[in-house]
Amino acid sequence: MESLIGLVNRIKRACNNAFSSLGDALPSVAVVGGQEANGSALANKKVTVVFVLGGPGSGKGTQCTNIVQHFGYTHLSAGDLLRAEMKSGSENGDMIQNMIKEGKIVPSEVTIKLLERAMLDNGNDKFLIDGFPRNEENRAAFEAVTGIEPQFILFFDCSEEEMQKRLLSRNQGRDDDNIETIKKRFKVYMESSLPVIEYYNAKGKVRKIDATKPVEEVFEAVKTCFTPVAASS
Ligand SMILES: Nc1ncnc2c1ncn2[C@@H]1O[C@H](COP(=O)(O)OP(=O)(O)OP(=O)(O)O)[C@@H](O)[C@H]1O
Numbered sequence: 050m051e052s053l054i055g056l057v058n059r060i061k062r063a064c065n066n067a068f069s070s071l072g073d074a075l076p077s078v079a080v081v082g083g084q085e086a087n088g089s090a091l092a093n094k095k096v097t098v099v100f101v102l103g104g105p106g107s108g109k110g111t112q113c114t115n116i117v118q119h120f121g122y123t124h125l126s127a128g129d130l131l132r133a134e135m136k137s138g139s140e141n142g143d144m145i146q147n148m149i150k151e152g153k154i155v156p157s158e159v160t161i162k163l164l165e166r167a168m169l170d171n172g173n174d175k176f177l178i179d180g181f182p183r184n185e186e187n188r189a190a191f192e193a194v195t196g197i198e199p200q201f202i203l204f205f206d207c208s209e210e211e212m213q214k215r216l217l218s219r220n221q222g223r224d225d226d227n228i229e230t231i232k233k234r235f236k237v238y239m240e241s242s243l244p245v246i247e248y249y250n251a252k253g254k255v256r257k258i259d260a261t262k263p264v265e266e267v268f269e270a271v272k273t274c275f276t277p278v279a280a281s282s
């Protein structure tokens with residue numbers, strides 16, 4: 050039987066179609082696998098999302114730049130959004146700065162709001178979400194709030210030795226690219242982020258890439274994950 054929220058959604062959709070000016074006055078509710086997701090404005094925007102995961106320095110950002118050029122996705126890096134929020138003078142600035150310096154995961158509420166806003170402000174409907182979800186809290190909260198199920202998970206598998214070497218020579222002035230914070234980030238990755246990848250692997254959603262290879266070779270492998278998707282859409 051249709052739930053009350055499902056009914057409200059149906060009425061809202063009908064109202065939106067009939068009187069588009071009513072849209073903002075009515076709260077939106079997404080329905081996720083039979084459960085009601087609360088109030089994300091994204092409920093009214095149909096989006097395709099690929100989560101791009103892997104350890105610190107595995108090459109997520111580098112490959113996302115290539116994917117954007119070839120397959121028309123918009124790249125949203127959770128880390129970049131948090132750094133921009135920190136620099137914007139937001140009330141969460143100090144907290145974000147401390148969390149990044151310690152390699153810890155910022156509460157989902159903050160990061161999800163930034164991701165939602167970025168997706169809503171963008172005209173595209175295909176997004177690469179890089180570096181999110183980073184822990185079980187990120188994963189469950191994103192699903193509950195937005196109702197979005199990822200198309201697949203692109204997982205860059207890279208040795209810690211190689212990642213450390215890359216991070217220490219990245220030279221982008223990041224506060225967390227120092228050996229002390231890098232060790233903390235590796236620990237958080239092993240303890241909190243890998244279980245999320247395992248969760249999606251059990252659902253058959255993970256496309257694992259050997260990310261220790263040179264950039265061009267990694268991208269050849271990445272392309273094989275997107276080409277079937279691009280061909281069918
Ligand atoms: N396949 C590769 N081989 C060698 N160097 C690489 C490769 N991919 C990326 N790099 C370099 O390694 C560094 C880290 O790459 P990148 O910023 O893409 O990683 P990331 O996964 O986004 O890291 P983080 O999680 O810290 O944001 C950069 O200096 C980049 O130029």
Ligand SMILES: Nc1ccn([C@@H]2O[C@H](COP(=O)(O)O)[C@@H](O)[C@H]2O)c(=O)n1
Binds near residue numbers: 105160225
């Ligand atoms: N979901 C996330 C993603 C990132 N962070 C914080 O930002 C740092 C840098 O992230 P990168 O993806 O750019 O490496 C990360 O170490 C976290 O402190 C987060 O909290 N939640």
Ligand SMILES: [Mg+2]
Binds near residue numbers: 126180
């Ligand atoms: Mg990155």
